[in-house]
Amino acid sequence: QKEVEQDPGPLSVPEGAIVSLNCTYSNSAFQYFMWYRQYSRKGPELLMYTYSSGNKEDGRFTAQVDKSSKYISLFIRDSQPSDSATYLCAMTETSGSRLTFGEGTQLTVNP
């Protein structure tokens, strides 16, 4: 069993839709949780960063962490075609240490 599970999709939604992306994990020692967006042939770009459980909002993006359920989510409101990319969840036990990634979810937002 993988340490981090993420549905690879692909996920296709119409413009303006609310997108929900999720990851589950098995290592209870994970404390730092990140969402990265990766466009084709580019490096991952940090979207959201959360320490421990809770919610964090930044513009159209909301990240949620539920450590009791070992479940993290990323919500994208009013999705745009420019949001079409692969979204990777990542987590780590201590800041600055190696990241464990999910498989990535490929998202397409159709105009």
Next chain:
Amino acid sequence: GAVVSQHPSWVICKSGTSVKIECRSLDFQATTMFWYRQFPKQSLMLMATSNEGSKATYEQGVEKDKFLINHASLTLSTLTVTSAHPEDSSFYICSAPRRDSNQPQHFGDGTRLSIL
């Protein structure tokens, strides 16, 4: 703007050539940098952890003599793919956490390596 710079972004070379990829932290010091490899439609696979002033730590299955890593300063790590062959063609990405910080890691823009 970018906080981690990776160079070159794309390289095409003949089989048997050695290729060097640079990863620089632009406005911070990084005692550790990470090197990843990514195949199409797959997630990032950690190859090695680069440590400033000491030997790199390689993941299981990664050939140390094939992928040479040098972390000579607090802002620069290099990955050299020695005697590259077509099966080494891939997308290589580095990341660097800020030294003495709880901030998340930032990634370089990746290097697309094509071996003919």
